[in-house]
Amino acid sequence: MGNLLCCVQVDQSTVAIRERFGKYEEVLEPGCHCLPWFLGAQVAGSLSLRLQQLDVRCETKTKDNVFVNVVASIQYRALADKASDAFYKLSNTRSQIQAYVFDVIRASVPKLNLDDAFEQKNDIAKAVEDELEKAMSAYGFEIVQTLIVDIEPDEHVKRAMNEINAAARLRVAANEKAEAEKILQIKRAEGEAEAKYLSGLGIARQRQAIVDGLRDSVLGFSVNVPGTTAKDVMDMVLVTQYFDTMKDIGAASKSTSVFIPHGPGAVRDVASQIRNGLLQGASSSH
Template identity: 90%
Template sequence: MPMSIVTERGSCTKLPSENWTSGQTAAGTIHRHSRALPLSHSQLCSLVVFVLFSCACQLPSTTPQGQGASRSDPWTAAMGNLCCCVQVDQSTVAIREQFGKFDGVLEPGCHCMPWFVGKRVAGHLTLRLQQLDVRCETKTKDNVFVNVVASIQYRALAGKASDAFYKLSNTRSQIQAYVFDVIRASVPKLHLDDAFEQKDEIAKAVEEELEKAMSAYGFEIVQTLIVDIEPDEHVKRAMNEINAAARLRAAANEKAEAEKIVQIKRAEGEAEAKYLSGLGIARQRQAIVDGLRDSVLGFSVNVPGTTAKDVMDMVLITQYFDTMKEIGASSKASSVFIPHGPGAVRDIATQIRDGLLQGSSVTQH
C-alpha cells in the first residue's frame, strides 16, 4: 500500500510500497518528527518474529582461544535459543552466564536457557584428552645444540571448569612456556649422550612442573613424553663417523687376533710335525744301526777271519755308491764335486770314525 514521507518543506509525498521496500525515497531528507507509518497486522507479526530471531542469533556461545571447544551450527543454536533451550554434547560442558556473570556449568544434555532474563551460554569446554607437541631448541653441556620434542597430554577437569574457562585465554601457549622453561633448565646440565639416556628424567621434570602450574587453572596433566632429541645434522654425521671408526677399530683388532691365532696354530702344527719327523728319523737311524749290527755279526760268523772294521768299510762302500747313484739320477743343472777314487771311501770312513770317537769322548767328560 502507498506510504507517506514528510519532507523538510512540510509537503507530503506518496510513494508506492514497492519503491519503499527497494530503498527509494523522494528528494530531501526524512524529517525526525514525521508521523508513524501505518503497518498491517501481518507486517507487524513479521517484524516481531524478525526482531526475536535477530536477538536469538546474537546469543550463540563464543569460545575463548585455546580451550579446544567446537561451535555448534548457528542455525540450530539460534532456534534453540529462540525456544529457550540449549544442547550440550557428550564429553563437553557449557559455561552459563547471566548478564555477563558466571552462573553455572551445564552438563551434557538439554537445558532450559531463558535468554530474555539475561542468561546465555558463554562458551563450551571440552573434557576430552588433548595433545600438544612442543619443539624446543636448547644446548647441552658439551655445547651441542639440539631440538627436544615433547608431547604433552592434558585435559580440563569438570570440577574446575570455570577456572579452565576464565583464568586462561590460551592454554596451549601457557603449557608451551612451562615446557620451554623446564627443558632449557634441565638439558644444559647433561652431555649429549646423557640426554639420550635420561629422557625419562627430563619428561618427569616437565610433568611435575606442569602439574603444579596447571592444576590451579583447572587442567590435569595426564602424561608427558620426550619423543625425540634431534641434534644438528653435522653433529649426527660426526657421531655416526665416530661410531663407524670405533667399529672398524674393533674389527681390525678382531682380525689381527684371528691372524695371531692362525699363526700360533700353524707354528704349533709345524713344531708338532718336526717333533714327529725327528722321532721318525731317530727310529729310522736306530733301525739302520740295528740292521748294521746284525749284518756285522752275521757276516763275522759266516766269514771267518773278518773283523768288524772290514764289515763297516764294506757297508760304507755300498752306501757311498748308492749315494753317487742317487745324485747322478736326480742332479740336472747343478754341479757336484765329490771324491770318486776308491781311496775316498777309506777317507770318509776315517772321518766318520774320528767324529764318533770325538763325540764319545766329549760325552764321557
C-alpha cells in the same frame, strides 16, 4: 551443539558454560538443556574434555655448548569439576603450556652434557610434568603425561657422534682381529714345534734302526765268513751302498747332476765319512 526454541544440545565429552546477562551461572553437562534466551540465559562457549596433545619443540644448549632441539609431547585435558576455571582463567591454553615447557627445558638441559641429556630424558620429562601439573591445576587442567620424544643435535654434531662411534667400533674390531691373529700364530708355532719334535723322534728312530741293521749284518757276516773283521764288513757294506746310490742317481730321469770325487781312494774316504757319521748318530741316540 544446537540451539532451537530455547533448547541447546551439549555433545558427549563436552561441557558448555551457561551465563545469565553475561555472568557465569553454571556448567552444562552433555545432553539437552532449556535455555530461555529471553531471560538473559545464553551459552558463552563450550569446553572439550577429551585428551589433547601438544608437541613443543624447544631449542636450547647443553653444558658442553651443543645446541639441540628438544621435542616434548604434552598430553592434557580439562577437568569437568573445574570447567569454569579452565574456560575463564586462560585465554590460550596451548601457549601457556608451551611457555612452561620452554622454561623447564631451558633450565634443565644446560646442566647436562649431550650424552647425559640423552640418558636422562625421563628425568627431564618428569621435571616438565611436575612443573606443569603444579601450574595448570590452578587453571582447571590435568597433565596426564609428558614425554621427551626426541633430542636433535645439529647435523654436524650428529655426524661427528656417528664418526666417533664408528671409530670406536673399528678400534674394537681391530683389537679382536689382532687377538685372533695372535692366537693363530701361537697355535701355528705350537704346531710347528710339535711337528719338529715328532720329526726329530722319527729321524732318531730311523738312525737307530740303520745302526741296528748294520750291527746285525756285521755280526752275521763275521760268523759266516771267518777271518773278517767288523771294519772289513762295514767297508764292503758302505761301498755297496755307495754304488747303489750312484746307480739311483743315474737312473732317475729328472735328477740333478751331483759332482763328487770318484776313484778307489775316494770310495775309501766316503766309507770313512759315512762310518764316522753313523757312529756319531748311534752315540747321540743313546
